[in-house]
Amino acid sequence: MSESGVKRVRTTSWSAGPGCHGGCGVVATVKDGRLVKLEGDPEHPWNQGRLCSRALAMTQYVHHPDRLRTPLKRAGERGEGKWEAISWEEAYDLIEARMKAIRDEHGPESFLFTIGTGRDIYPWISLLAYTYGSPNIVFGLSGNSCYATRISACKMVQGDYMVFDAAQWFPDRYDDPRWVQPECIVIWGYNIPASCPDNLFGHWIVDLMKRGTKIVTIDPRLSWFASRSEHWLQLRPGTDAAIAMGFLHVIVNEGLYDCAFVEKWTNAAHLLRTDTGRLLRESDLRAGGATANFVAWDAVRSAPAVWDAASQAYPAGAQPLLEGTCEVALADGGRVACETVWTAFRREVDRYPLDRVAEITMVPAEQVREAARFYAKAKPAAIHWGVPIDMTPNMTPTAHALAALWCITGNLDVPGGNVLARFAFNAVAYALPGTKSVFAPSAEAEAKRIATDRYGIFKKFSLRAQTDVTLEQIFTGEPYPIKGMWMAASNLIGGLGQDPKRWVEALKKLDFVVAVDLFHTPSTQLADVVLPAASFLEKDGVRSWWVPLQTINKAMTVEGCKPDIEIGFELARRFDPGFQWESIHDLLDDILKPSGMTFGELQEKGWAFPPEGHPSAPYRRHEKGLLRPDGTPGFCTPSGRVELYSTLREEWGLEPFPIFEEPPLSPLSRPDLAAQYPLILSTGRRSPVLYHTEHRQIPWLRALDPDPIVEIHPATASEHGIGAGEWVWVENSFGKALFKAKVTLEVPTWMVMAAHGWWFPEEPGAEPSLHGAFRSNANNLLPMGYQGKDGQGAPIKHGLCRVYKATPEDVIHA
Amino acid sequence: MREKKPRNGLLIDYEFCTGCKACVVACAQEYGWPAGQGGMRVTEILQELPKGRGYLSFLPFPTESCVLCAGRTRKGLKTACEQHCLAAVIRHGPVQELAREMERKPRMVLWAPR
Ligand code: SF4
Ligand code: SF4
Ligand code: SF4
Numbered sequence: 001m002s003e004s005g006v007k008r009v010r011t012t013s014w015s016a017g018p019g020c021h022g023g024c025g026v027v028a029t030v031k032d033g034r035l036v037k038l039e040g041d042p043e044h045p046w047n048q049g050r051l052c053s054r055a056l057a058m059t060q061y062v063h064h065p066d067r068l069r070t071p072l073k074r075a076g077e078r079g080e081g082k083w084e085a086i087s088w089e090e091a092y093d094l095i096e097a098r099m100k101a102i103r104d105e106h107g108p109e110s111f112l113f114t115i116g117t118g119r120d121i122y123p124w125i126s127l128l129a130y131t132y133g134s135p136n137i138v139f140g141l142s143g144n145s146c147y148a149t150r151i152s153a154c155k156m157v158q159g160d161y162m163v164f165d166a167a168q169w170f171p172d173r174y175d176d177p178r179w180v181q182p183e184c185i186v187i188w189g190y191n192i193p194a195s196c197p198d199n200l201f202g203h204w205i206v207d208l209m210k211r212g213t214k215i216v217t218i219d220p221r222l223s224w225f226a227s228r229s230e231h232w233l234q235l236r237p238g239t240d241a242a243i244a245m246g247f248l249h250v251i252v253n254e255g256l257y258d259c260a261f262v263e264k265w266t267n268a269a270h271l272l273r274t275d276t277g278r279l280l281r282e283s284d285l286r287a288g289g290a291t292a293n294f295v296a297w298d299a300v301r302s303a304p305a306v307w308d309a310a311s312q313a314y315p316a317g318a319q320p321l322l323e324g325t326c327e328v329a330l331a332d333g334g335r336v337a338c339e340t341v342w343t344a345f346r347r348e349v350d351r352y353p354l355d356r357v358a359e360i361t362m363v364p365a366e367q368v369r370e371a372a373r374f375y376a377k378a379k380p381a382a383i384h385w386g387v388p389i390d391m392t393p394n395m396t397p398t399a400h401a402l403a404a405l406w407c408i409t410g411n412l413d414v415p416g417g418n419v420l421a422r423f424a425f426n427a428v429a430y431a432l433p434g435t436k437s438v439f440a441p442s443a444e445a446e447a448k449r450i451a452t453d454r455y456g457i458f459k460k461f462s463l464r465a466q467t468d469v470t471l472e473q474i475f476t477g478e479p480y481p482i483k484g485m486w487m488a489a490s491n492l493i494g495g496l497g498q499d500p501k502r503w504v505e506a507l508k509k510l511d512f513v514v515a516v517d518l519f520h521t522p523s524t525q526l527a528d529v530v531l532p533a534a535s536f537l538e539k540d541g542v543r544s545w546w547v548p549l550q551t552i553n554k555a556m557t558v559e560g561c562k563p564d565i566e567i568g569f570e571l572a573r574r575f576d577p578g579f580q581w582e583s584i585h586d587l588l589d590d591i592l593k594p595s596g597m598t599f600g601e602l603q604e605k606g607w608a609f610p611p612e613g614h615p616s617a618p619y620r621r622h623e624k625g626l627l628r629p630d631g632t633p634g635f636c637t638p639s640g641r642v643e644l645y646s647t648l649r650e651e652w653g654l655e656p657f658p659i660f661e662e663p664p665l666s667p668l669s670r671p672d673l674a675a676q677y678p679l680i681l682s683t684g685r686r687s688p689v690l691y692h693t694e695h696r697q698i699p700w701l702r703a704l705d706p707d708p709i710v711e712i713h714p715a716t717a718s719e720h721g722i723g724a725g726e727w728v729w730v731e732n733s734f735g736k737a738l739f740k741a742k743v744t745l746e747v748p749t750w751m752v753m754a755a756h757g758w759w760f761p762e763e764p765g766a767e768p769s770l771h772g773a774f775r776s777n778a779n780n781l782l783p784m785g786y787q788g789k790d791g792q793g794a795p796i797k798h799g800l801c802r803v804y805k806a807t808p809e810d811v812i813h814a
Numbered sequence: 815m816r817e818k819k820p821r822n823g824l825l826i827d828y829e830f831c832t833g834c835k836a837c838v839v840a841c842a843q844e845y846g847w848p849a850g851q852g853g854m855r856v857t858e859i860l861q862e863l864p865k866g867r868g869y870l871s872f873l874p875f876p877t878e879s880c881v882l883c884a885g886r887t888r889k890g891l892k893t894a895c896e897q898h899c900l901a902a903v904i905r906h907g908p909v910q911e912l913a914r915e916m917e918r919k920p921r922m923v924l925w926a927p928r
Contacts, residue, residue, distance in 0.1 A: 037843060040898055051898045053839040193832030193872075193900075203900040206830055222860075224832050227870045688834045699849035700842050704835055745860055745868045 006031045009555035010041055010606060014543045015119035016489060016518050017061060017535045018054040019691025021199045021545070022120070023047075025607070026055060028537055028555040035062045035537060035556060044607070045171045045548070047201055053689045057700045061535065062558060066519055066697055066761065068532035069560035078508060079526050081766025088562070091529055096574045098512045098528075099132065102483045108133030109448040110483040112470065115139055116490040117692065118147060118199070120541055120552065123429040123591075124568035125488050126439040126463070131576035135441040135449035136465045140496030140503075143787035143794030144467050145391040147198055152433040152461035152792065153399035156648050158407065159627060159636030160420040161432070164382035166204035169419075169547050169618055171609055174211070178612075178619070180415035182208060184378030186216040187225045188402070189240065190386020194686030197386060199545045214378070216371050218243060220682065221711075221753060222746045231371035234748060237682050238392050238663035238798035239361040240385075244401035245660055246357035246365075247372040248349045251409065256376035258410030262322070265622060265634075266407060267641040268342035269296040269320035270307065271328065275336050278650055282306045286331050294639055294647075295328070296320035297340070304328050312632040312640045341645040345404075348657040360660065376409050380416035387684065388797050393786060394661045395793025396457065400646065401658035407642045415619050420627070422616040424549040424609065425595035429542055433461035438590050448480070455791035456652035466791040468784050471497075474506040484512040488564060489533065493522040493773050495693035495757035498782040498796065499734070500774065516567060519697060522773035525765045532561045539563030542588055542599065547616070548607040549595055654790055663798050664786050673800050677732045679716070680751040681801035683778040693757035708758035708776035710739035712803065713749045717741060720803055727806040730754055732799060735780035738806055752803060754778045821926055822882050824893070825912040826874055827903040829921035833858060833872030837895035837904060844883070844894040853880035853927075854895055873923070874904065880927040882906065 007030050014022030025044025029037040038058040042049030071091035076082030086094070102111055113129040115122055115137065122137075129137050139148065151161045164185055170176035185205060192202035209215060209228065217229040218240065226232040235243055251257050262268050271280040271294070282289030285304060298305035298318040305318035314320060323346075325339045354365035361368075375381055383406055389398050411417035423435065431437035441449070441463075450473060451466035452459035458466055474482045485507065490496060497503040500522075507513055507526045515527035524530045538561060541552035565584055573579045581587040588599040595608065602608060610617040615626045625633045634640035638647045649656040667674040689701040696702055710730055712722060722728055724743040729736050730752065739754055747753050756779070760772035774780060781801060787794045833856055841853040855877055861869040874895070876882075883893035887906060891897070896904040905912060909926050916922050 042897070048902075049892075049897050050900050050902065051836060051840075052900060053835045056836060056839040056843050056898060059843060193834045203832065203834075203902075206832060206901045210830060222868045222870055224870050224872075227868065228829075688832075689839075700839050703849035704838065745862060746870065 009553055011537065011553040011555055012543050012550040013055050014536050014541070014552060015121070016533060017058055017537065018052060019694045020052070020054070020196045021118045022543060023196070023199060023201065023545070023550070024051055024055060026051065030556045033556055035059050038537075045173055046168070050203065052196070053701060053704070054691060054695060057695075057698050058535070058537065060698050060700055062537060064519070064697060067558065067561070068518060068520065068530060069558065070532060072530040074528045078528065079767040079770070081525060081764065083530070091531060092570060092574070095514055095529060095571065099484065099575070102512060103133060106481055106483050109136055109445065110481055111136070112465070112482060112485045113137045114485060114487045114490040114492060116496055118430065119489060120430070120536065120543065121488045121564045123437060123439065124564040125486070126431065126437065127572050128486065128568040130439050130441045130445070131572035131579060133442070133445050133575070135445040136470070137463060138465045138467055138470050140467060140490060140492045141794070142468055142498045142782070142784045142796065143393065143395070143792055144462070144464060145395065145792070145794050145796055146387055147390070148433050148462060148464065149395055149792040150385075150390050150399055152457050153396045154403055155434045155461055155636070156396070156457065156643070156646055157400050157403040157637070158412065158642045160422065162406070162412065162418040163198065163200060163421045163546065164205070164384040165416050165419045165618070166200070166208060168200070168204065169609060174207070178415060180380055181211055182213050182380050182382050182416040184214045184216060184230075184375055184381040186218065186375055186381070186383040188218045188383055188385035189388035190384075191223045191225070191686055193224055194688040195691070216375055220748060220751055221685065231367065231374055233361075233363045233367055233371055235361040235363050237388065237680060237751065238666060238795065239660065240389055240392070241394055241398040241401050241658065241660035242352065242357050242360040243363065243368060244398060244405060245349060245352035245658065246354055246361075246368045247375065247405055248401065249352045249354065249357070250369050250372035251376045251405070252346055252349050254373070256373065257408040261410045262342065262408050263320075265642055266644050267294065267639045268340065268345065268644055269322050270294040270341045270639065270645070271297060271304070271326070271338040272341060272344050272645070273336050273338055279645065279647060280328060280336075280338055284330055285328070289331070292638065297324075297326040297338070307639070309638070309640060310630070312628075312634045345644045345657060348659070352660070375405075380411055380414055381409065382406070382411060382416065382418050390793060391684070391796035392663055392798065393788035393793045393795060394659075394663070395788055396790050397655060397658045397661070403642070404644055404658060412642070413619055413621055419618045420621060421546045423544050424547045424616050425614065426616055427542070427544045427549055427592050427595045429544045429591045431463055433463065451791060456648065457790045457792060460648065466787070468787045468794070469791070471502065471506055471784055474509055483510060485510055485514070487513065487515045487523055487527065489517050491521045491523045491693040493526065493770060494759040494777070495779065497784070498779045498794070499784045500777055500779050502784060516564060518561070519761065520765050520771070521693065522759050522770040525767070525770050531567060533567070534558065534561045534563040539565060540584065540588070540599070541565060542591055542602070544591065548609045549592070549602065550607040551599065551603040553603060652790065663795050665795050665799050667800065670800065673733060677800035677802045679801050679803065681730065681732065681754060681781060681799040682751055682797045683754045683782070684756045684797060685753050687755065690757070693759060696759065697761040707740040708738070709742045709755045710803070711742045711744050711747045711753040713745065713747050714743050715749050716752070717743045720805070722803065722805055727811040728803050729806050729810070730781065730801050730803050732781050732801040734783050737778055737780045738776050738810060752801065820908040820910060822887070822906065823909040823912055823924055823926040824876055824882070824896075825905040825907070825915055826923050826925065827919065827921065828871060828873050828923055830901045831872045831874060831903045832901050834900045836898045836900050837874050840894040840898040841880070844886075847879070851879060853877055876925050876927045878928070882927055
């Protein structure tokens with residue numbers, strides 16, 4: 001501020017830029033309009049001055065010569081790489097005309113809006129899609145296999161999502177007396193050094209380790225955490241649910257659970273009919289009884305006791321039986337034998353004795369037992385998982401099993417445990433499943449959202465279309481045609497979409513495609529219009545995602561580029577005659593309204609934490625009646641309790657208890673394929689310097705991770721005559737891709753780990769190359785269409801493959 | 815007689831270095847190093863332990879180009895790598911002080927670049 005022409009701007013990092021889910025406080029030094037430095041803000045409670053390599057490389061990102069700086073209109077055939085620069089006004093007019101024509105002729109639902117990972121883009125694409133009239137926001141991964149599915153699954157079980165507790169709720173963090181240090185954290189399939197997933201600062205776990213928190217790691221790879229764990233379970237990918245069931249087996253049978261919590265706060269005492277296998281409801285007992293009311297067995301009166309879901313209570317004096325069977329008289333005069341949910345849950349859990357778990361997971365029984373005991377005895381303890389749980393067709397039942405673990409051990413919403421996470425002050429910009437923002441689709445549009453008729457969990461919680469069904473619909477046109485796509489920072493071809501060639505065909509079937517991005521990617525090359533977007537340094541915005549609530553403050557502009565919020569705002573005004581906001585700041589004020597602050601007021605503060613007693617501040621909110629809209633103690637589930645037996649899964653005709661199911665493309669389920677492709681193929685391990693498909697053009701970062709890597713165990717490499725650093729093909733029945741071998745003990749002999757998101761910005765953008773999009777693309781080996789029974793999850797981390805050395809001709813490019 | 819200035823160094827707690835490479839890019843940004851050069855390198859070390867166990871470590875190594883952020887530390891700032899290190903495992907200070915620190919905790923290394 002002192003030097004002339006130099007300003008220092010405090011802001012919040014949230015994409016585009018580092019690519020992450022954001023949250024770091026940063027200070028940007030801008031000189032004569034150019035970013036000269038970006039540093040961590042030492043005063044910010046989130047990162048305390050620390051900052052990752054990707055954010056520290058922002059000067060090379062913001063001023064990169066390849067950044068798109070003007071709207072482009074396709075000049076040749078789609079994919080020919082010929083572009084004509086046009087003005088923003090021309091671009092808006094063209095987009096408005098083409099999109100309105102499609103809306104008039106085919107209906108707004110025929111236009112798709114695709115997004116990537118959790119950026120400050122989702123609110124603005126929602127604004128755009130809903131004012132245009134389409135409910136179809138699409139996230140490219142098969143089975144929508146990421147964070148949103150996990151949130152839906154957790155809401156299904158416990159009414160809210162949850163995260164591990166690193167005192168992130170308090171400005172003074174670890175010094176706050178309300179916080180308790182977790183004794184143990186179970187790191188279930190993720191690798192913190194490389195990312196800040198899910199709106200958590202990854203290295204908080206390292207802070208906790210330094211303070212003495214012990215780690216249990218569940219991971220097929222020898223990760224940094226695995227090396228530093230009390231217990232490391234090196235499981236076969238895709239068998240996480242079996243480990244979780246094994247944990248439950250130990251904890252339930254050794255009496256290591258919190259019986260008071262199970263009795264009081266779960267639906268363990270509710271009765272199941274043994275004839276139908278379904279929950280007994282008040283409507284079964286008497287005519288006119290409510291179907292929403294469940295029934296327990298009152299051990300005092302030896303009679304059924306109705307659980308009144310509205311008042312969240314049994315009749316006064318009732319003592320519900322936790323375990324056992326009973327016979328109940330029905331309204332129709334018949335009698336039915338019933339058992340408690342807990343009795344049935346125990347039977348389900350008993351289907352997973354540890355020798356069976358060991359057989360499924362390849363982890364010795366003793367190791368599972370020891371780890372389960374360690375977790376259960378640690379108080380408090382937290383579990384946090386990465387995308388391997390989401391990236392399996394059995395994802396919802398796996399999440400159910402994991403949620404059961406922290407619930408029955410009494411670790412839910414307690415200090416140092418798995419703490420329920422809500423948007424600070426309930427101010428929502430980015431509406432994750434089960435929440436509402438100021439943008440909502442009309443009821444008429446919502447009725448047409450793709451696959452909600454097929455998948456209950458999508459209809460109930462999610463705001464997105466199911467991806468695999470959407471891709472099919474582009475080809476079949478059933479039940480209605482798909483004609484256009486808006487892609488916002490969503491590199492479907494380069495990394496997000498499995499079976500990328502199928503996605504290319506799909507894009508080519510569409511009449512009109514708009515891409516918004518900061519750089520050309522394989523995906524923008526297939527658009528009709530490309531709009532140059534802005535980084536987080538070039539916009540005002542709010543970051544509302546758990547805690548704290550923060551503003552993003554514009555530090556600079558890059559000539560020709562516009563932030564997503566501005567693009568969404570301008571087009572939304574054109575699409576919706578009733579558009580209600582005068583300016584972007586009006587809109588931000590509206591989003592912030594529940595906090596009682598305007599954008600300007602929050603900007604003054606920089607960040608704000610919800611006060612104790614607010615529903616978005618911990619702890620033990622279920623006891624205080626802070627979670628349910630009706631103010632009664634309990635959780636936001638249909639029964640108001642944590643549902644060990646899921647009433648929603650029952651309603652949707654799916655297994656209501658957690659289960660393990662063998663993945664569809666494994667050595668056990670497909671021995672025919674395994675004969676040809678004997679290695680397990682896993683993908684998606686994070687790089688600390690590259691975020692998914694991004695940053696390949698940033699010199700500082702690319703120099704640190706220059707090539708697509710496949711990790712191979714030394715024994716496996718030598719068996720195939722593969723030396724360190726040699727180029728190899730990884731191949732299976734779906735396709736193949738070229739990788740550089742990293743010969744390492746990080747992976748077991750029976751698995752390889754292929755890096756994802758690889759394309760080459762330095763190569764030609766025109767087809768057939770599309771910036772080398774298909775050469776080292778791990779998605780060549782992964783299918784679409786293998787999603788879970790409820791539409792959630794897909795086999796992304798556990799395929800089959802073989803590896804062999806590439807010929808010199810093959811590697812000429814690489 | 816002027817007292818000899820104490821030599822400064824970097825104390826690294828390699829037990830908790832996660833290999834995130836923030837230190838590398840922090841240094842590159844601070845001094846405008848071209849890609850591939852700079853004051854810090856991070857090495858991956860995979861130890862093979864008995865009974866087939868492995869142990870993955872990372873070790874940041876200050877190179878010939880490290881100037882110990884003399885300009886920053888004079889102003890009372892942390893070195894660029896120390897401030898940004900995600901695991902907070904880098905400490906800059908007089909070597910003697912840092913050496914005393916080493917007695918308190920194992921798995922540390924002390925660098926005294928030129
Ligand atoms: S990845 Fe983590 S450290 Fe980097 S900017 Fe995002 S939140 Fe901050
Ligand atoms: S002390 Fe300064 S010069 Fe040395 S490596 Fe760290 S940032 Fe670079
Ligand atoms: S920034 Fe810190 S944790 Fe990251 S590699 Fe460097 S020394 Fe290690």
